[in-house]
Each structure stands twice: as C-alpha cells, then as structure tokens.
Amino acid sequence: MRLYAVCVYLFLYAPIAIIALFSFNAGRHASQFTGFSAQWYGKALNNPFVMDALQTSLIAAFLTACFASVLGTMAAIALQGVTGWLRTLFDALIYIAIMIPGIVIGIATLIALVTVFGWLNPLVAALWPEGGTPPQFSMGMHTIVAAHTMFTMALVIIIVRARLSGMDRSLMEASADLFATPWGTFRQVTLPLIAPAILAGFLLSFTFSFDDFIIAFFVAGSETTLPIYIFSSIRRGVTPEINAIGTMVMAASLLLLVLAQVLLRRGAAKSAG
Amino acid sequence: MTQRGRNALLLTPAGLWLLVMLVLPLLVVFVFSFGERGAAGGYVPAFTLEQYANLPARWTAFKNTLILAPLGTIAALLIAYPLAYFLAVRCAPRWRTSMLILVIVPFWTSILIRSYAWIFILGGRGLPALLETIGINDVRFINTPFAVLVGIVYGYLPLMVFPIFVSLDKLDKRLLEASADLGSTPWRTFRQVTLPLSTPGVATGCMLVFILLMGEFLIPAILGGGKVFFVGNALVDLFLQSRNWAYGSAVAMTLVIIMLITVSIYMKFISRLGGHRDDVSLM
Numbered sequence: 143m144r145l146y147a148v149c150v151y152l153f154l155y156a157p158i159a160i161i162a163l164f165s166f167n168a169g170r171h172a173s174q175f176t177g178f179s180a181q182w183y184g185k186a187l188n189n190p191f192v193m194d195a196l197q198t199s200l201i202a203a204f205l206t207a208c209f210a211s212v213l214g215t216m217a218a219i220a221l222q223g224v225t226g227w228l229r230t231l232f233d234a235l236i237y238i239a240i241m242i243p244g245i246v247i248g249i250a251t252l253i254a255l256v257t258v259f260g261w262l263n264p265l266v267a268a269l270w271p272e273g274g275t276p277p278q279f280s281m282g283m284h285t286i287v288a289a290h291t292m293f294t295m296a297l298v299i300i301i302v303r304a305r306l307s308g309m310d311r312s313l314m315e316a317s318a319d320l321f322a323t324p325w326g327t328f329r330q331v332t333l334p335l336i337a338p339a340i341l342a343g344f345l346l347s348f349t350f351s352f353d354d355f356i357i358a359f360f361v362a363g364s365e366t367t368l369p370i371y372i373f374s375s376i377r378r379g380v381t382p383e384i385n386a387i388g389t390m391v392m393a394a395s396l397l398l399l400v401l402a403q404v405l406l407r408r409g410a411a412k413s414a415g
Numbered sequence: 416m417t418q419r420g421r422n423a424l425l426l427t428p429a430g431l432w433l434l435v436m437l438v439l440p441l442l443v444v445f446v447f448s449f450g451e452r453g454a455a456g457g458y459v460p461a462f463t464l465e466q467y468a469n470l471p472a473r474w475t476a477f478k479n480t481l482i483l484a485p486l487g488t489i490a491a492l493l494i495a496y497p498l499a500y501f502l503a504v505r506c507a508p509r510w511r512t513s514m515l516i517l518v519i520v521p522f523w524t525s526i527l528i529r530s531y532a533w534i535f536i537l538g539g540r541g542l543p544a545l546l547e548t549i550g551i552n553d554v555r556f557i558n559t560p561f562a563v564l565v566g567i568v569y570g571y572l573p574l575m576v577f578p579i580f581v582s583l584d585k586l587d588k589r590l591l592e593a594s595a596d597l598g599s600t601p602w603r604t605f606r607q608v609t610l611p612l613s614t615p616g617v618a619t620g621c622m623l624v625f626i627l628l629m630g631e632f633l634i635p636a637i638l639g640g641g642k643v644f645f646v647g648n649a650l651v652d653l654f655l656q657s658r659n660w661a662y663g664s665a666v667a668m669t670l671v672i673i674m675l676i677t678v679s680i681y682m683k684f685i686s687r688l689g690g691h692r693d694d695v696s697l698m
Binding site: 143144146147150151153154155156157158160161164213214216217219220221223224228232235238239241242243244245246247249250251252253254255257258288289291292295296299324346349353355356359360369372373376380384388391392395396399403 | 418421422423424425426428429430432433435436437438439440441442443444447458494497498500501502505506514516517518520521523524525526527528529531532533534535536569572573626627629630632633636637647650651654655660663664667670671674678
C-alpha cells in the first residue's frame with residue numbers, strides 16, 4: 143500500500159522534476175542532458191516576447207483577482223439575506239458558470255462580443271461629434287479580464303459563502319444590538335472574519351487567470367498571454383527556454399498556493415477558536 | 416436604506432457581469448447554431464437545422480471524446496481510489512495533511528506545462544528509447560490515444576483523489592473494526608462496508624473529471640499531435656481556422672447537451688444506488 147502511494151507520487155512529480163532538470167541543461171537539445179547551466183533562464187528573462195507576455199498575464203491576473211474578489215464578496219454577502227427566485231437564479235448561474243466547459247465559454251464570449259462590437263462601433267461612430275475620432279471596441283486585455291472575472295467571481299462567491307455560513311451569526315446580531323450601523327458591523331465584525339476567505343479567493347482567481355489558456359486563447363485579440371506564448375512555442379518544438387519559463391511559472395504558482403492555503407487554514411483556526 | 420435595497424445594490428454588479436459575460440454569450444451560441452455561415456466566414460442570420468444535420472461530419476471528434484472521456488475517468492478512478500484509501504485509512508495522521516496537499520498542488524499549477532512534460536517522457540528519446548535498450552523496438556507513444564489517456568489521468572488525478580479522500584475520511588473507522596470482529600475477510604469488509612460508504616466521493620470525483628474531460632482541448636492538442644482530437648479541438652478549428660460560427664455553435668450546443676444528459680442520467684443512477692444526494696452536489 144505504501145509502495146503504491148510512493149509510485150503515484152512519483153507519477154505526479156516526475157514530469158515536473160524532469161522539466162525543472164532540463165531547464166538547467168547546458169545543451170541546445172531539449173532531450174539530452176549535456177551539462178548544468180542557468181543560461182536558459184537568462185535567455186528567457188531577456189526575451190522581449192516572453193517579458194511582454196508575462197506582463198500581459200500578470201496585469202490580466204491582477205485585475206481579474208481584484209474584480210472577482212470585490213464583486214464576488216459583495217454578492218456572497220448579499221446572497222446571505224436573499225431567498226426566493228433571485229437566490230435560485232444566482233445559484234443556477236454560478237452552477238452554470240462552473241459547469242460549462244472553458245472552451246464553450248471562450249467561443250461563446252468571442253462570438254458574442256465580436257457581434258456586439260460589430261453593432262456598437264458604427265453606432266458610436268455615427269453619434270460621435272464631427273471631427274473627433276470615435277473609440278473602437280475590440281478584443282484585448284479588457285475582454286480577457288471580463289471573461290476571467292466571470293468564472294473566478296463564481297469561485298469567490300462559493301468560497302466566501304462557505305465561510306459566511308460557518309460564521310456565528312449572533313456576532314452580527316450583537317453588533318447591531320450595540321447600535322453599530324450596518325456598515326460598522328460589516329467593517330468591524332464581518333470583514334475581519336471573512337478576510338482570509340476573500341484573500342484565498344483573490345489568490346485562486348489570480349492563479350486561475352494566470353494559468354488559463356483556453357478562454358484567453360479566444361478572447362485575447364492581439365494580446366499574447368504567457369500560456370498562449372508557451373502553447374505556440376510548444377507547437378514549434380520543445381526548447382530548454384520553455385522549460386525554464388515553465389519552471390519559473392510553476393514555482394511562482396506554488397508560492398501563491400501555499401500562501402492561499404496558509405491563509406485559509408489560519409482563517410479556519412480563528413473561527414474555530 | 417432597507418436591507419432589501421442594500422442586497423439588491425450589492426448583487427447588481429455580479430448579476431450584470433454574469434448576464435453580459437455568461438447568459439448573453441450562451442444565448443448567442445444557441446441562436447447562431449440555427450444560422451448559416453457567411454461567405455467570408457462568421458454568421459448570417461437564418462433559421463435552419465442544417466448545422467445540426469451536418470454534425471456527423473465531426474463524428475470522429477465526438478467519438479474520441481465519448482470514448483476517451485469515460486475511459487480517462489475510469490482510469491483516474493482506479494488509480495486514485497487506492498491512494499485516497501491509503502491517505503484516509505492507513506496513513507499516519509500527522510503526515511495526512513501534507514500528503515494530501517502534495518496531491519492537490521500539481522492540479523493548481525499550469526496544466527499546459529504539466530502536459531508538455533509528457534512530450535519528453537513519451538517522445539522518441541524518452542520511454543521508447545529506454546525500451547529499446549531492453550530490446551523492445553519501434554514503440555510509439557506520442558500522438559497516440561494512449562498518450563492522451565496518460566495525459567488525462569495525470570492531469571485530473573488530484574481532482575479524483577480529493578473527493579474520495581473526503582468521503583473515506585468521514586467514514587467511521589469503528590465500522591471497519593466491527594466488520595472484522597464479526598469475522599469478515601478484509602476484502603469483504605472493503606466490498607460491503609468501505610466501498611458503499613465512499614460512493615458519494617467516487618460519484619463527485621467521477622463527475623468533476625468527466626465534465627472537465629468533455630471540454631478538453633489542451634491535452635489532445637499537445638499529446639495527440641492532431642491525430643487524436645476531441646470536440647474541443649474541433650471547436651478551436653471551427654472558430655479560429657475555418658471561422659464557421661454557425662456550425663461551430665451547433666457543435667458547442669451539442670457538446671453541452673450531451674454533457675447535461677450524461678450528468679443527469681449519472682446523478683439519477685447514483686441516487687438510486689443509495690448514495691446521499693447532498694454529497695453528490697458539486698459545491
């Protein structure tokens with residue numbers, strides 16, 4: 143039994159270890175280890191395409207995480223006090239958002255936005271004052287963020303709601319009895335208690351957006367995110383440079399995840415104690 | 416402001432977001448699936464069932480998905496169950512959490528990079544080269560259904576282990592002792608006590624993995640090399656290469672409908688098996 147577990151862990155981690163190992167390969171050949179060198183890390187970090195893609199991904203992930211955690215938290219708090227059809231509707235939408243495959247979300251968003259922009263652009267141009275240049279709506283950073291926020295917001299709602307329902311409601315009632323305004327209760331009682339869940343949601347949203355390929359692939363327009371860059375590079379062949387990028391990305395995601403775990407754990411301990 | 420008004424205000428941004436970025440796009444796909452392809456690609460409004468009648472043209476993609484998604488789910492289950500059992504029942508409690516985190520961590524790192532790692536292992540200079548040294552020649556793994564299956568199991572194993580672990584962890588260990596005390600063999604205890612009580616976890620794990628596999632694109636694209644493709648790969652082709660929006664929408668609608676039907680049949684089946692419905696829920 144223990145041997146079996148060891149084998150499964152090997153299966154899970156060997157590929158990751160191989161990528162990390164080959165990222166330090168001195169030779170150009172991706173599948174033959176010829177010596178130890180960190181040159182590919184230098185190459186990757188000095189490649190302007192990689193850096194551009196990285197920057198795009200980081201900005202998209204940061205904005206997504208901000209929107210998703212703020213909107214998701216607001217919705218989760220409101221849903222506590224909502225019953226009836228509105229509650230059913232929201233639950234259904236959250237369920238759909240999570241269940242529909244990412245690829246369908248991607249194509250649906252693409253054709254919907256392209257169609258809407260196709261109507262909107264001439265309309266805005268017609269209404270725009272003479273002489274000025276009307277704005278052109280198109281796919282880009284904002285559409286990546288909008289699509290990622292839709293999905294991750296649903297995740298944040300679930301995480302924060304789980305935290306809220308595990309919370310002692312008498313604390314909020316006590317606060318109200320002591321004449322705190324609703325905003326005061328929120329700021330001094332609710333927010334500190336759900337903060338770990340919000341932060342965990344923020345980090346998960348960031349990781350999701352940063353790692354997502356399939357949705358961004360459709361809605362990115364002329365932007366290139368890091369996963370899109372990696373995917374198109376893999377199509378051209380495996381290089382040690384991609385291994386170096388992959389190793390760095392995985393290390394960064396791991397760091398964020400450990401952080402999210404610690405925060406969730408500390409939050410759970412606080413509410414239990 | 417009243418409580419109601421405040422709640423409405425708090426819900427509005429999220430609601431609008433879901434409306435514009437989820438409901439509207441899905442409606443557009445639904446409407447477009449009855450349309451026609453424009454001369455230069457894109458969509459021309461129409462009401463025709465032609466796109467749906469054309470579905471057999473992409474039969475291979477549906478066939479591959481409908482074979483490899485259930486197969487991958489079962490393979491992941493067979494590998495995940497013993498590990499989940501080990502973690503929940505046999506593992507020393509002080510190691511349990513760390514071991515569990517070690518299973519989940521890969522799932523949250525880029526599936527793109529993790530699948531790509533298998534190009535090394537299954538590619539010409541990986542396993543086949545290793546097999547050649549022991550005299551087995553001309554084995555090909557990469558760009559075969561097998562490679563895609565390995566990628567699938569590898570990618571989704573954590574998602575299968577976790578729910579099974581949770582249901583086994585909740586199981587009262589005294590039941591196992593009672594069964595043994597009453598003279599059951601370990602196998603019989605497993606078959607009559609452990610397995611039935613872990614059904615909810617198995618059901619949840621299978622459903623999660625199956626749903627994600629139905630929409631899979633990356634793993635077949637990277638490890639199938641264009642030879643083993645899923646509906647997801649057909650969709651990318653239809654929307655980004657041939658720009659046939661109407662037909663692509665019909666394919667996407669069909670995928671979603673097949674998913675909904677299989678999942679609801681599956682849920683019925685599981686609840687009839689006597690699993691607790693509450694635990695089958697995805698959330």
